[in-house]
Amino acid sequence: MKWLAVLAVLYVLSYVALTRCSLWIMAPDKVFGFYYVPCRLRTLQRHEFLQRVHVALCYFYDPVESIDRLLLKGPGVAGLPERDFEVGKDRGPSRPSPGRE
Numbered sequence: 001m002k003w004l005a006v007l008a009v010l011y012v013l014s015y016v017a018l019t020r021c022s023l024w025i026m027a028p029d030k031v032f033g034f035y036y037v038p039c040r041l042r043t044l045q046r047h048e049f050l051q052r053v054h055v056a057l058c059y060f061y062d063p064v065e066s067i068d069r070l071l072l073k074g075p076g077v078a079g080l081p082e083r084d085f086e087v088g089k090d091r092g093p094s095r096p097s098p099g100r101e
Contacts, residue, residue: 018057018061019034019074020034021038022036022038023075025038025040026041029041031078032075033078035054035077035078036053036054036057036077037054
């Protein structure tokens with residue numbers, strides 16, 4: 001039973017570490033919310049693999065994210081970026097993250 005408690009604590013701590021690190025890294029980009037892949041917005045835009053990792057982690061961390069958001073008033077998950085800042089073309093509004101439609 002101890003190992004189950006250790007896994008639960010590691011699950012919550014990894015969520016906190018990822019989200020707060022992402023908030024700190026994304027602060028200069030003025031993104032409301034966070035990404036589960038702590039990198040700059042332009043990096044996330046350029047790499048589809050990182051976007052897929054973000055979506056997968058949205059499902060994985062959904063239970064603890066809901067508790068953080070509802071009970072502790074934590075930040076929410078940001079939608080995936082759609083705008084290409086390098087070219088300056090707007091490809092429409094951002095897609096909501098899974099489970100947030």
